[in-house]
Amino acid sequence: xxxxxxxxxxxxxxxxxxxxxxxxxxxxxxxxxxxxxxxxxxxxxxxxxxxxxxxxxxxxxxxxxxxxxxxxxxxxxxxxxxxxxxxxxxxxxxxxxxxxxxxxxxxxxxxxxxxxxxxxxxxxxxxxxxxxxxxxxxxxxxxxxxxxxxxxxxxxxxxxxxxxxxxxxxxxxxxxxxxxxxxxxx
Amino acid sequence: xxxxxxxxxxxxxxxxxxxxxxxxxxxxxxxxxxxxxxxxxxxxxxxxxxxxxxxxxxxxxxxxxxxxxxxxxxxxxxxxxxxxxxxxxxxxxxxxxxxxxxxxxxxxxxxxxxxxxxxxxxxxxxxxxxxxxxxxxxxxxxxxxxxxxxxxxxxxxxxxxxxxxxxxxxxxxxxxxxxxxxxxxx
DNA sequence: TGCCGCATGTAATTAGTTACATGATTTC
DNA sequence: GAAATCATGTAACTAATTACATGCGGCA
Numbered sequence: 424x425x426x427x428x429x430x431x432x433x434x435x436x437x438x439x440x441x442x443x444x445x446x447x448x449x450x451x452x453x454x455x456x457x458x459x460x461x462x463x464x465x466x467x468x469x470x471x472x473x474x475x476x477x478x479x480x481x482x483x484x485x486x487x488x489x490x491x492x493x494x495x496x497x498x499x500x501x502x503x504x505x506x507x508x509x510x511x512x513x514x515x516x517x518x519x520x521x522x523x524x525x526x527x528x529x530x531x532x533x534x535x536x537x538x539x540x541x542x543x544x545x546x547x548x549x550x551x552x553x554x555x556x557x558x559x560x561x562x563x564x565x566x567x568x569x570x571x572x573x574x575x576x577x578x579x580x581x582x583x584x585x586x587x588x589x590x591x592x593x594x595x596x597x598x599x600x601x602x603x604x605x606x607x608x609x
Numbered sequence: 610x611x612x613x614x615x616x617x618x619x620x621x622x623x624x625x626x627x628x629x630x631x632x633x634x635x636x637x638x639x640x641x642x643x644x645x646x647x648x649x650x651x652x653x654x655x656x657x658x659x660x661x662x663x664x665x666x667x668x669x670x671x672x673x674x675x676x677x678x679x680x681x682x683x684x685x686x687x688x689x690x691x692x693x694x695x696x697x698x699x700x701x702x703x704x705x706x707x708x709x710x711x712x713x714x715x716x717x718x719x720x721x722x723x724x725x726x727x728x729x730x731x732x733x734x735x736x737x738x739x740x741x742x743x744x745x746x747x748x749x750x751x752x753x754x755x756x757x758x759x760x761x762x763x764x765x766x767x768x769x770x771x772x773x774x775x776x777x778x779x780x781x782x783x784x785x786x787x788x789x790x791x792x793x794x795x
Numbered sequence: 796t797g798c799c800g801c802a803t804g805t806a807a808t809t810a811g812t813t814a815c816a817t818g819a820t821t822t823c
Numbered sequence: 824g825a826a827a828t829c830a831t832g833t834a835a836c837t838a839a840t841t842a843c844a845t846g847c848g849g850c851a
Contacts, residue, residue: 424810425703432710441830454705461811463832485819485829498713505714509727510703515839517611517696519640519766524618526758527684528691534762541695569794572712576720579787580705583780590776594769601765608755610838627802647839649804671801671847701811 425510426457426465427474431501434475434493440466441488450577453552453584466491474500522598535602542595545588552584611696612643612651613660617687620661620679626652627674636763639738639770652677660686708784721788728781731774738770 433446440462447457466489469475474497477489493501518541525534559581560566563574570578619632626648633643655661660683663675679687704727711720745767746752749760756764 425701425706426810428710429706432706432713435713439830440832441828451706451709452699454700454702454709456699456701458812459830460813460832460834482819482829484821486817486831488830501710501713505707505711506719509707509723509730511730512701512703513638513642514640515611515642515698516640516769517698519769520611520615520618520637521691521695522769523637523640523763523766524614524687525691525762527618527621527687529758533692537695544695544697569791572715575787575791576711577709579780579784580709582783583702583705583708583777586776586780586783587773590772591769594765594772597768597772598765601761605755605761612838625802626804644840645802646804646806646841668801670849672803672845674802 424465425455426461427469428501428504429455429457430462430465430469431474431493431497434491434497437490437492439488439490449558450555451580453548453555454580469497473497531602531606535599538595538599538602542592542599545592545595548588549585549592552581552588555581610651611641612647613655614687614690615641615643616648616651616655617660617679617683620677620683623676623678625674625676635744636741637766639734639741640766655683659683717788717792721785724781724785724788728778728785731778731781734774735771735778738767738774741767 429451430443433443438446440459443462443466444457444459447455466475466477470477470491473494475491475493477491480488480490482488521537522534525537528534559570559574559578563570563578565571566574567578615637616629619629624632626645629648629652630643630645633641652661652663656663656677659680661677661679663677666674666676668674707723708720711723714720745756745760745764749756749764751757752760753764
C-alpha cells in the first residue's frame with residue numbers, strides 16, 4: 424500500500440499521527456490525502472511489522488503524544504519502493520464520466536455551465552497550490568534553483584500539480600469554445 | 610457511487626455485464642476501469658433499486674446472456690447526476706509520492722531513470738488513446754467537427770486524456786532537465 | 796488437446812470514508 | 824461560555840482488487 428510507504432517517508436522526522444495528518448494537509452494535498460482514522464491503524468500495522476516504533480511523551484498543551492520513529496528496517500523498505508518501477512494506478516475521473524454521458528441532457532447550456540464550474544474548481548486548486556509554493560519560497564534555501572534535495576524533490580511534485588491542473592483548465596476552455604461553436608452551426 | 614451512474618449511462622443500449630466490461634476496456638479506459646467482479650454485483654444492486662431490469666436470452670455462441678435495460682427511473686437518476694456539480698475526488702498519485710521522497714536515495718541517476726521510465730509509461734498511454742481516437746475517426750459521422758452529440762461528448766473526454774497526459778510528459782522532461790542541470794552545478 | 800473468447804458469478808481481502816467517542820488547553 | 828486546536832482512537836460502511844469457481848463453443 425502506498426500510504427504505508429508515504430508514512431515511512433514522512434517519518435524521516437519523528438512525528439505523531441496528528442502531525443502526519445498536518446503534513447498531508449499542508450505539503451502533500453496536491454497529490455494525496457489521508458484521514459486520521461486511516462493513519463492511526465496504519466501506524467499500528469507498521470509497528471507490528473517492525474518498520475516503526477513509538478514512545479509516549481507528555482505534552483504541555485494537550486494529551487500525551489505517541490511519537491513515531493522509522494526503524495532501519497523501515498528505511499530499507501522505503502528505499503525498495505523508491506528503487507522500483509513508478510506506480511501507476513488506473514485513474515477514476517468522476518467528472519470525465521459525467522462529461523461522457525452529457526449528451527443525455529440534450530442541452531448545450533448545461534454542458535457549458537458544467538465546464539465553467541469545473542474550470543472554477545481547477546482554479547481553486549491552482550490557488551491552493553500557490554499557497555504551498557509560497558511556503559517553498561519562504562523556507563527553501565536557494566529557491567528555486569539549487570534547493571537542497573529535501574526541498575527539490577517535493578517541489579517537483581508541486582510542478583506536476585501545476586502542469587496537470589493547467590492542462591485541465593486548457594481542456595475546459597477548449598471544450599467551452601467547441602460547445603459555443605456547435606450552438607451556432609445547427 | 611459513480612460506477613452506478615456509469616452503468617446507467619452505458620445502458621442507454623441494452624447490454625450484459627460482459628458487454629459493459631468491454632465498454633470500459635475499449636471506450637472508457639482513459640478515465641475509468643471496472644472489473645467484472647464489481648460490475649455484476651452493481652447490476653444486481655441497481656436492479657434491486659428499480660433502476661435497471663434484465664431478461665435472460667440464450668446465445669448461439671455461449672451460455673445464456675442476462676441482458677440489462679435501464680428503466681425510466683434509472684434514466685431520471687442519471688439525469689440528476691448530470692445536472693449536479695462536477696464530482697472531483699481527492700487524487701492519489703502514487704508515483705508523485707515516490708518522487709516526493711526520492712531525496713532519500715541520494716542519487717540523481719536513480720531519479721533520472723525514474724522519470725525516463727515514467728515518461729515511457731505515459732507515452733504508452735498516449736498510444737492507447739490514439740487507438741481510441743482511431744475508432745472515432747472510423748465510426749463517428751462528420752469527425753472531428755459536427756459529430757453528433759453521442760460521439761462529441763465522449764470525444765471531449767478523450768481530449769482531456771491527451772491534454773493531461775501531455776502535461777505529464779512535459780513535467781517529466783522538465784524534471785529530467787532540472788536533474789541534469791543539478792548534476793553539473795555541484 | 797489445449798487455449799481463447801463468451802458468460803456467469805462468489806468469497807476474501809484491502810483501502811478509504813463517515814460517523815461516533817473522549818477529553819485537555821488556549822483563544823475570542 | 825463557545826469555538827478551535829491538540830491528541831487519541833474504534834466501528835460501520837463503501838468501493839475496489841484478487842482469487843476462486845464453472846462451463847460452453849470454436850479454432851489450431
